Amino acid sequence: MTATRPVTEPALAGPGTAAPPRGAPAAALAALVLALAVLAVVDITLGTSHVGAAEVWKALTGNAGQGDASVVVASRLPRMTAGLLVGVALGAAGAAMQAVSRNVLAAPDTLAVNAGAYLALGVLTVTGVSVPLLASSGVAFAGALAAAAVVLGLSGLGAGTVRLVLAGSALALGLGSVTDALLLLFPERTNGLYQWSQGSIAQNGFHGVVQMAPVAVAGLAGLLLLARRMDALALGDDAARGLGVPVWGTRVSAVALAALLSSAAVTLAGPIGFVGLCAPALVRPLAHRFRGLLRARAAVPVAGLAGAVLVLGSDVALRLTVGPQSAAAVPTGFVTSAVGAVFLVGMALRARESGASAAPDRLRIPSRAAFVTVLAVLVVLLAGTVVAAVLLGDTGLLLGDVVNWARGRGDRVVTFVLDTRVPRVLAALLAGAALALAGTLVQAVTRNPLADPGVLGVSGGAGLGAVLLVTTVSGAGSWSVAGAAFAGAAVTAALVFGLAARGGFGQTRLVLIGVGASAATTAVISLLIVLTDPFNATKALTWLSGSTYGRTMPDTLPVAGALAVGVVVAVARRRDLDLVGLDDDTPRLLGIRPASARLGFLALSVLLSATAVAAAGTIGFVGLVAPHAARALVGRRHVRVVPVATLLGATLVCAADLVGRTVIAPAQLGAGLMTAVIGAPYFLYLLVRTRK
Structure with missing residues (x-):
């Protein structure tokens, strides 16, 4: 059976189709891990309390005073760990969504996944039902999966970047309007929900991180198990079927696992925008140098690391720019959304037009x-x-x-x-x-x-x-x-x-x-x-x-x-x-x-x-x-x-x-x-x- 290449409309300008040179992605991984380690250390040392690097080291080694240790253990370490977890989850989710849809703009934002999870949690908040954090993640997962299914079903997998973005934006606006209505109708019950919805990795202890970490690990492990099937989808649906890969089942499973990762991130830190879009895009150029990154088994976790770098980098840049006191009120999601907006405009400037109209009007002249x-x-x-x-x-x-x-x-x-x-x-x-x-x-x-x-x-x-x-x-x-x-x-x-x-x-x-x-x-x-x-x-x-x-x-x-x-x-x-x-x-x-x-x-x-x-x-x-x-x-x-x-x-x-x-x-x-x-x-x- 002849392999059928997917047709993406419109194509995005990029390097030629020549195969990248062979090489292990170890250097790229090492660079990302090093950058992540540096950002994690810097992030721990920044905050409203006067606890510097020396006090942090003493707290980590058990030699700090009770006040310094409580600040580090109860606030800064959980915040840094949450940033790592959220970044990895969103980056890996974005890479998986782009792989199975064959669309470089597929992400938790453009597929309205974050909006669906946010609405589900908003409805849960309005009902006044008190549930454990893990159960909240399950509710967010249901909303995220439903939103992704609607967008992908309406836009068509691989049908084009514009259609996907418009379908996701339209659904996100509709879902966001319902959530905003809940905020206005139930101000007492939804107090603080709006600020949380802007995406903040601030934590009060390790409780949330500990509960969401197994969910993120399960989602990431599931994607790695699907990696070979996801690679087959990149060859086209006909070629994948010829290799015995269940196309529909693979797509549904991958999207469900990506939605699970996104819902874990949303439950822990709120909707942090555009990380799932930008992280895979940062990794994509590396695939032209390291062939191993063309495969989902390497691309997904590396995109997760890039997502963690984005989240922690945004948090560090925010605190260094506006100061610790002001940064406490500014959500991290603001920085990632601003970066994502610039990134989207940059991609638009590189886009090649297909010349097709998305919604042509029929030529008719009524009387x-x-x-x-x-x-x-x-x-x-x-x-x-x-x-x-x-x-x-x-x-x-x-x-x-x-x-x-x-x-x-x-x-x-x-x-x-x-x-x-x-x-x-x-x-x-x-x-x-x-x-x-x-x-x-x-x-x-x-x-x-x-x-x-x-x-x-x-x-x-x-x-x-x-x-x-x-x-x-x-x-x-x-x-x-x-x-x-x-x-x-x-x-x-x-x-x-x-x-x-x-x-x-x-x-x-x-x-x-x-x-x-x-x-x-x-x-x-x-x-x-x-x-x-x-x-x-x-x-x-x-x-x-x-x-x-x-x-x-x-x-x-x-x-x-x-x-x-x-x-x-x-x-x-x-x-x-x-x-x-x-x-x-x-x-x-x-x-x-x-x-x-x-x-x-x-x-x-x-x-x-x-x-x-x-x-x-x-x-x-x-x-x-x-x-x-x-x-x-x-x-x-x-x-x-x-x-x-x-x-x-x-x-x-x-x-x-x-x-x-x-x-x-x-x-x-x-x-x-x-x-x-x-x-x-x-x-x-x-x-x-x-x-x-």
């Missing part, structure tokens, strides 16, 4: 009557949603109450309710329309149906700017928040679009750079929330959930102005949008400069996204789902897509805000959480529909 019908139905649907949003809530009203309020004749209760409810409805309405229009512009300009202000990190940049202002300036006004959000979005957009423009806004480069930028902004936002006081932290979390709580009429003015400008420009320049969405040559032939048009539309999309985030917080998937649905309903011409997408976005966010305010009243959920719960399955459906 004018069909367009008018769709428009009329959407207007009626939006009107009904707005009426329901105004009338329903923790206090139900009648249409007569609204009429009397509008005429200034409502009683005190009705006036109070509508004075607070109507601005919320208006903010949700305008934010949804603005995000949908921004997504339409971005997808047209980049000719990428997977582009979206949220996926590309623009919304994350706006959120970072707004959160920075909210947590540092008390009583910041709506225009100040809008300005901060616009500044953050503009900087992020300039970075993402500037780097992606070097390759003509190719799908692979744009999406990967955007995901990297989004990860970086998320890490910084999490750091700001962890470091601020509890009041500002709750306020920022509520705002980040896409909540319209506390909005007033002045808060809606920036997004209303931006939306008015955006709609006028998009309708007036609809022909330019159509042409820029085709290629670069056709607009030039018709007297349009593509670069200038692209820059103008992107700047407008940034303005729309920033003001929407300022008005209603971060709301995901609207800019992706609304344009897709609009093109499916009325075709590709932007004279039709723009109004339909805008109405769809406004209806979706307004309905999400209504559900969030009423489904568990008087408690409330942000519209962003609801749109993520709705939008993530729809986006995953798009991936399934275009899998072939």
Whole structure:
């Protein structure tokens, strides 16, 4: 039987296919072990207490005083050991996932494994059930395995880096939204869960390390036993079957063992991001010098050592940079996430495009009557949603109450309710329309149906700017928040679009750079929330959930102005949008400069996204789902897509805000959480529909 090479789309630039020279990986192993030993020693000597290297040595040899010995044994040694264990577990898990999926971006983060484990532990925390640490690891393992199965099933093993990253990011956002809802609904029971979720290797004694070490050892041993079968999978499915290897069983077993390792790491230290992605990538170049590292039996444990170097190196760098006192409040996961984001952007710059569109739209031109019908139905649907949003809530009203309020004749209760409810409805309405229009512009300009202000990190940049202002300036006004959000979005957009423009806004480069930028902004936002006081932290979390709580009429003015400008420009320049969405040559032939048009539309999309985030917080998937649905309903011409997408976005966010305010009243959920719960399955459906 002829061996079939796996086809990966897109390929990542790298060295040629010539076989690496023979040689034992002993030198690489020795270098990693030496680096790990140095980092471990340095990590033990750093801390808030004045216990230096001499006191640590005395504590290890039994000659230290009781105070010094307790600090070393109860805090520093457990922290260092936890870093080693977590790094080895995540590095080995990432190497295994990449081997069986034949995808260099497969990792506990991109497969939503960490998000699944985090949600499972969040649900366990909310129930109030007290279980041993080992049982908690079992719950985390179930959540991690389920998330990995969904992502791999939807993206297709070996089907391409972009599809895998998008499926994992979408599911992680959906699962994270559910977890965030638990944090907001049960603040007493989930106290400290958010800070733990940022990933910290700080320990109080060896209890956790001792319980999780056997789990990690079992997972690593299982992967080593599967190593030969994993090597056979690298030859292709047909070749592996020809060698008698059960392809499906091997993949399932390897993913389950990797999920077990990840769940052990999450249970011990929380979700520490990107270690499973970066560690195998650091080992991969060594395989060009040492052939032994091409085999999983060597690559998996060496990747584990590289992961330990990453975790301890991040911890040491953090403590040396900001000092022991500040480092105690900053989670180690912040550093690894920042490093991982830079690494992902670097991989994106080296990526080669396949030229295929991930979600092509069918070429269809519905009749004018069909367009008018769709428009009329959407207007009626939006009107009904707005009426329901105004009338329903923790206090139900009648249409007569609204009429009397509008005429200034409502009683005190009705006036109070509508004075607070109507601005919320208006903010949700305008934010949804603005995000949908921004997504339409971005997808047209980049000719990428997977582009979206949220996926590309623009919304994350706006959120970072707004959160920075909210947590540092008390009583910041709506225009100040809008300005901060616009500044953050503009900087992020300039970075993402500037780097992606070097390759003509190719799908692979744009999406990967955007995901990297989004990860970086998320890490910084999490750091700001962890470091601020509890009041500002709750306020920022509520705002980040896409909540319209506390909005007033002045808060809606920036997004209303931006939306008015955006709609006028998009309708007036609809022909330019159509042409820029085709290629670069056709607009030039018709007297349009593509670069200038692209820059103008992107700047407008940034303005729309920033003001929407300022008005209603971060709301995901609207800019992706609304344009897709609009093109499916009325075709590709932007004279039709723009109004339909805008109405769809406004209806979706307004309905999400209504559900969030009423489904568990008087408690409330942000519209962003609801749109993520709705939008993530729809986006995953798009991936399934275009899998072939």
